[in-house]
Amino acid sequence: xxxxxxxxxxxxxxxxxxxxxxxxxxxxxxxxxxxxxxxxxxxxxxxxxxxxxxxxxxxxxxxxxxxxxxxxxxxxxxxxxxxxxxxxxxxxxxxxxxxxxxxxxxxxxxxxxxxxxxxxxxxxxxxxxxxxxxxxxxxxxxxxxxxxxxxxxxxxxxxxxxxxxxxxxxxxxxxxxxxxxxxxxxxxxxxxxxxxxxxxxxxxxxxxxxxxxxxxxxxxxx
Amino acid sequence: xxxxxxxxxxxxxxxxxxxxxxxxxxxxxxxxxxxxxxxxxxxxxxxxxxxxxxxxxxxxxxxxxxxxxxxxxxxxxxxxxxxxxxxxxxxxxxxxxxxxxxxxxxxxxxxxxxxxxxxxxxxxxxxxxxxxxxxxxxxxxxxxxxxxxxxxxxxxxxxxxxxxxxxxxxxxxxxxxxxxxxxxxxxxxxxxxxxxxxxxxxxxxxxxxxxxxxxxxxxxxx
Amino acid sequence: xxxxxxxxxxxxxxxxxxxxxxxxxxxxxxxxxxxxxxxxxxxxxxxxxxxxxxxxxxxxxxxxxxxxxxxxxxxxxxxxxxxxxxxxxxxxxxxxxxxxxxxxxxxxxxxxxxxxxxxxxxxxxxxxxxxxxxxxxxxxxxxxxxxxxxxxxxxxxxxxxxxxxxxxxxxxxxxxxxxxxxxxxxxxxxxxxxxxxxxxxxxxxxxxxxxxxxxxxxxxxx
Amino acid sequence: xxxxxxxxxxxxxxxxxxxxxxxxxxxxxxxxxxxxxxxxxxxxxxxxxxxxxxxxxxxxxxxxxxxxxxxxxxxxxxxxxxxxxxxxxxxxxxxxxxxxxxxxxxxxxxxxxxxxxxxxxxxxxxxxxxxxxxxxxxxxxxxxxxxxxxxxxxxxxxxxxxxxxxxxxxxxxxxxxxxxxxxxxxxxxxxxxxxxxxxxxxxxxxxxxxxxxxxxxxxxxx
Numbered sequence: 001x002x003x004x005x006x007x008x009x010x011x012x013x014x015x016x017x018x019x020x021x022x023x024x025x026x027x028x029x030x031x032x033x034x035x036x037x038x039x040x041x042x043x044x045x046x047x048x049x050x051x052x053x054x055x056x057x058x059x060x061x062x063x064x065x066x067x068x069x070x071x072x073x074x075x076x077x078x079x080x081x082x083x084x085x086x087x088x089x090x091x092x093x094x095x096x097x098x099x100x101x102x103x104x105x106x107x108x109x110x111x112x113x114x115x116x117x118x119x120x121x122x123x124x125x126x127x128x129x130x131x132x133x134x135x136x137x138x139x140x141x142x143x144x145x146x147x148x149x150x151x152x153x154x155x156x157x158x159x160x161x162x163x164x165x166x167x168x169x170x171x172x173x174x175x176x177x178x179x180x181x182x183x184x185x186x187x188x189x190x191x192x193x194x195x196x197x198x199x200x201x202x203x204x205x206x207x208x209x210x211x212x213x214x215x216x217x218x219x220x221x222x
Numbered sequence: 223x224x225x226x227x228x229x230x231x232x233x234x235x236x237x238x239x240x241x242x243x244x245x246x247x248x249x250x251x252x253x254x255x256x257x258x259x260x261x262x263x264x265x266x267x268x269x270x271x272x273x274x275x276x277x278x279x280x281x282x283x284x285x286x287x288x289x290x291x292x293x294x295x296x297x298x299x300x301x302x303x304x305x306x307x308x309x310x311x312x313x314x315x316x317x318x319x320x321x322x323x324x325x326x327x328x329x330x331x332x333x334x335x336x337x338x339x340x341x342x343x344x345x346x347x348x349x350x351x352x353x354x355x356x357x358x359x360x361x362x363x364x365x366x367x368x369x370x371x372x373x374x375x376x377x378x379x380x381x382x383x384x385x386x387x388x389x390x391x392x393x394x395x396x397x398x399x400x401x402x403x404x405x406x407x408x409x410x411x412x413x414x415x416x417x418x419x420x421x422x423x424x425x426x427x428x429x430x431x432x433x434x435x436x437x438x439x440x441x442x443x444x
Numbered sequence: 445x446x447x448x449x450x451x452x453x454x455x456x457x458x459x460x461x462x463x464x465x466x467x468x469x470x471x472x473x474x475x476x477x478x479x480x481x482x483x484x485x486x487x488x489x490x491x492x493x494x495x496x497x498x499x500x501x502x503x504x505x506x507x508x509x510x511x512x513x514x515x516x517x518x519x520x521x522x523x524x525x526x527x528x529x530x531x532x533x534x535x536x537x538x539x540x541x542x543x544x545x546x547x548x549x550x551x552x553x554x555x556x557x558x559x560x561x562x563x564x565x566x567x568x569x570x571x572x573x574x575x576x577x578x579x580x581x582x583x584x585x586x587x588x589x590x591x592x593x594x595x596x597x598x599x600x601x602x603x604x605x606x607x608x609x610x611x612x613x614x615x616x617x618x619x620x621x622x623x624x625x626x627x628x629x630x631x632x633x634x635x636x637x638x639x640x641x642x643x644x645x646x647x648x649x650x651x652x653x654x655x656x657x658x659x660x661x662x663x664x665x666x
Numbered sequence: 667x668x669x670x671x672x673x674x675x676x677x678x679x680x681x682x683x684x685x686x687x688x689x690x691x692x693x694x695x696x697x698x699x700x701x702x703x704x705x706x707x708x709x710x711x712x713x714x715x716x717x718x719x720x721x722x723x724x725x726x727x728x729x730x731x732x733x734x735x736x737x738x739x740x741x742x743x744x745x746x747x748x749x750x751x752x753x754x755x756x757x758x759x760x761x762x763x764x765x766x767x768x769x770x771x772x773x774x775x776x777x778x779x780x781x782x783x784x785x786x787x788x789x790x791x792x793x794x795x796x797x798x799x800x801x802x803x804x805x806x807x808x809x810x811x812x813x814x815x816x817x818x819x820x821x822x823x824x825x826x827x828x829x830x831x832x833x834x835x836x837x838x839x840x841x842x843x844x845x846x847x848x849x850x851x852x853x854x855x856x857x858x859x860x861x862x863x864x865x866x867x868x869x870x871x872x873x874x875x876x877x878x879x880x881x882x883x884x885x886x887x888x
Contacts, residue, residue, distance in 0.1 A: 009295060011292065011293050011294060011295050012289065012291055012292060012293075012294040012295070012297060012298075012299045012301075012302060013291060013292060013293075014291040014292075014301065017291070017301050017302060017305040018271075018302075018305030018306065044298075044302050045267050045268060045296070045298060045302075046267060046268075046270055046271055046298065046302045046303065046305070046306040047271065047302075047306075048268055049240075049268055049269065049271065049272060050271060050272075061296075062295045062296040063295065063296025067234065069234055069235060069236040069239070070233065070234060070235060070236075071233050071234075071235075071317055071368070071369055071424070071425070072233060072234040072317060073231060073233050073234070073284045073285065073312065073315040073316075073317040073318050073424075074267070074283075074284040074285025074312070074315060074317070074318040075234060075317070075318065076234075076266075076267060076268065077234045079234075079236065079239050080234060080239060080240075080266050080267075080268045080269075081268065083239040083240030083268065084240065084268040084269075090295065090296070092766060092767075093295040093296060094295075094767075095293055095294060095295040095296070095297070096295050096296040096297065097765040097766065097767050097768070098765060098766065099763040099764060099765055099766070100758060100763065100764065100765070100766045100769055100787075100792055100795060100796070101758075101760075101763050101787075101788055101792055102763070103766055104788075104789065104791050104792045104795065108791075121766075121767075122767055122770075123770065125770050125774075125798055125799050125800070126766055126767055126770045126798075126799075128798035128836075129766060129770065129795040129796065129797075129798040129799055130766070130795065131795075131798070132791055132792075132794035132795040132797070132798065132832070132836070133791050133792075133795055134791070146293070147293055166798070170794075170798070170836070202293070202295075203293070314544060314545075316545075319543040319544065319545050319546070320543060320544065321541040321542060321543055321544070322536060322541065322542065322543070322544045322547055322565075322570055322573060322574070323536075323538075323541050323565075323566055323570055324541070325544055326566075326567065326569050326570045326573065330569075343544075343545075344545055344548075345548065347548050347552075347576055347577050347578070348544055348545055348548045348576075348577075350576035350614075351544060351548065351573040351574065351576040351577055352544070352573065353573075353576070354569055354570075354572035354573040354575070354576065354610070354614070355569050355570075355573055356569070388576070392572075392576070392614070453739060455736065455737050455738060455739050456733065456735055456736060456737075456738040456739070456741060456742075456743045456745075456746060457735060457736060457737075458735040458736075458745065461735070461745050461746060461749040462715075462746075462749030462750065488742075488746050489711050489712060489740070489742060489746075490711060490712075490714055490715055490742065490746045490747065490749065490750040491715065491746075491750075492712055493684075493712055493713065493715065493716060494715060494716075505740075506739045506740040507739065507740025511678065513678055513679060513680040513683070514677065514678060514679055514680075515677050515678075515679075515761055515812070515813055515868070515869070516677060516678040516761060517675060517677050517678070517728045517729065517756065517759040517760075517761040517762050517868075518711070518727075518728040518729025518756070518759060518761070518762040519678060519761070519762065520678075520710075520711060520712065521678045523678075523680065523683050524678060524683060524684075524710050524711075524712045524713075525712065527683040527684030527712065528684065528712040528713075534739065534740070537739040537740060538739075539737055539738060539739040539740070539741070540739050540740040540741065590737070591737055646737070646739075647737070
């Protein structure tokens with residue numbers, strides 16, 4: 001994925017149930033086409049395949065289980081995600097934390113399938129830890145700010161800059177994103193100023209009355 | 223769902239990745255149409271929507287998380303399953319065990335959405351326990367026989383008949399299925415003899431070279 | 445254990461760290477000796493053995509893992525609990541929910557070691573479900589009332605009476621307790637009126653400035 | 667703790683139930699006193715306090731939950747471990763894996779209480795990741811060799827030397843131990859040659875007919 005990138009996590013909001021995920025993904029595609037800014041979308045797993053058929057911007061899963069094909073009832077393997085047309089996956093989101101050994105295994109299994117991983121973390125320390133597992137992206141998000149009204153870039157800018165520095169010390173190739181409360185173009189610009197390669201956001205876009213308007217606002221300073 | 227019913231759990235086998243799930247679901251549909259026997263299919267979550275569009279027999283999820291619409295990254299809510307066109311879900315499969323309180327909540331949330339639940343259990347005691355939660359189906363499967371060569375109906379017929387009796391003592395309306403090692407029409411017939419309202423099976427069909435042949439064999443004595 | 449019984453769950457409160465657990469257990473013992481009312485105490489696992497040596501009233505663990513002796517680093521087996529001198533264990537507390545199959549196994553393993561189980565539940569349905577697993581006690585506690593100021597016997601008396609009825613329909617020998625917000629002798633008396641065989645309580649006693657006074661108040665109408 | 671150190675994990679073996687933990691801890695103490703080699707012991711949580719009273723070598727818990735004092739039924743807080751007289755804890759053992767964010771929090775909470783942490787890992791990558799969380803010790807153990815007959819130092823010496831190098835790149839102050847299959851003095855000597863600061867072992871000592879003999883053998887080349 002080109003950076004700076006805006007990754008939109010659809011979560012399981014009512015606004016994206018069923019085919020409504022396609023509409024939101026298409027809005028992201030349109031804004032990406034019009035502005036040239038790089039976007040990726042993470043629809044609910046039940047819409048992953050339909051969204052991947054509908055848009056050309058990268059589609060990612062919200063989570064992936066480090067399980068092999070086989071007797072894994074109800075789990076989502078790398079192969080299933082790949083077959084659905086996704087290009088990668090979020091891992092270890094604050095709403096879906098993973099065991100360290102599983103996280104390491106998931107990243108390795110994703111690589112073998114050519115899937116890109118964005119590992120979510122909560123602090124400088126866990127960001128640095130995740131860096132040793134060599135995912136393509138790390139998105140640092142203080143959990144207490146997720147879904148809130150104040151952007152991490154205003155509330156705790158040092159979390160972003162320290163995570164960027166800590167990750168670079170371990171592996172310069174990993175791109176650091178930030179998230180939690182990010183809602184405006186100013187927030188995105190500030191994230192980039194702090195060293196981030198983009199943002200991971202959700203409710204600000206998904207629950208917006210006019211997502212297109214929010215998306216255009218988000219990219220205005222990029 | 224009419225009974226006796228044959229529920230085919232596709233698990234996460236390589237044989238059902240991507241659109242291959244549709245092929246197997248259509249084979250079940252064909253055999254159901256030709257023989258009049260009731261079938262349901264449980265494709266991987268990534269193919270749930272596509273399979274539900276392709277067939278008219280009931281499509282079920284392999285698992286459902288008792289979460290409300292909203293900030294539930296990577297979890298599968300009742301609403302998402304419903305919007306995908308599924309008619310119900312497996313719950314508490316031996317490969318995906320659930321916390322008792324969550325299982326109770328999941329069944330209640332499914333009912334509110336008009337989704338049917340098939341709760342998997344391992345013993346007479348847990349089958350009776352699940353009955354108090356009032357799901358539509360309970361599928362008893364001794365874990366040590368799952369995926370094996372010997373059918374539960376031969377290896378431990380008493381597990382089936384005792385589960386049927388225990389569930390009926392709690393709630394006569396709940397249908398009991400059995401599973402684990404079920405592969406032939408004789409196994410299915412034996413299950414019905416033991417009081418079961420059908421079977422839940424997976425590898426015997428999914429990994430078969432000619433699934434249609436296996437499916438026809440399965441229903442021959444019904 | 446004789447009923448009505450008052451089970452005091454020490455949880456992990458600062459007030460019961462280290463040898464302070466012994467002091468509180470001795471207060472329970474004294475009140476039991478003086479009034480003839482049956483008591484049991486659940487100290488933190490780190491004080492289980494010391495408390496069991498210090499008092500003669502039944503001592504129970506707060507949780508038990510259904511694991512066999514062996515390679516189970518950091519888990520608490522039935523054998524370890526038994527060897528510590530405990531007479532039983534709480535299971536499935538709202539702060540420590542268990543997978544249904546594990547809960548069934550834990551109860552069975554406890555029985556084999558002569559340990560009594562008190563399974564915590566949250567609703568009529570899960571209480572009835574737990575009854576099929578045949579523990580000695582079921583303690584119904586609406587989670588939203590735990591640690592609060594209003595007793596379940598006032599806020600939701602029907603939860604208690606319905607749980608008692610539901611459990612009796614499954615197995616008349618199981619004693620039903622209730623908990624959540626229980627703090628006074630009047631609450632305990634009301635619990636018994638509603639059909640309960642006692643109460644499970646925690647903060648009301650553990651965080652009291654004068655636990656002995658609270659304990660004496662609790663038993664005054666028994 | 668002085669290094670090289672030999673940490674003996676008692677797990678939940680039948681051989682260490684109840685007061686038998688004290689006997690094994692005393693054997694470790696005796697060998698430490700006689701040979702001057704540094705030892706630490708990890709008894710079952712139910713014996714933690716009694717063992718800590720019986721010996722002067724460091725006593726560690728097998729696991730710790732990153733929970734604050736309070737309503738944490740059945741969980742083991744840093745405060746409880748500290749109050750029991752322990753000097754530290756194992757974390758993330760292969761039989762008790764932890765979520766990354768919890769592991770980071772546990773290490774931080776332990777530091778605040780003056781408890782030393784030994785984080786168990788399985789690969790070079792997870793060892794490096796754990797190093798960013800700044801525990802005092804990291805014990806790398808390939809899970810497939812744990813409890814087996816071949817020492818990691820013979821079967822996969824490169825796992826040890828690579829983990830040592832990877833951890834040092836992140837934080838030179840962290841001591842790396844190794845484990846899995848370690849049983850003899852030659853294994854321990856080899857571990858030290860490979861850069862380790864000691865070993866973490868269990869069954870080789872705990873299940874030995876004559877633990878003292880095994881312990882003396884283990885330290886002979888130190």
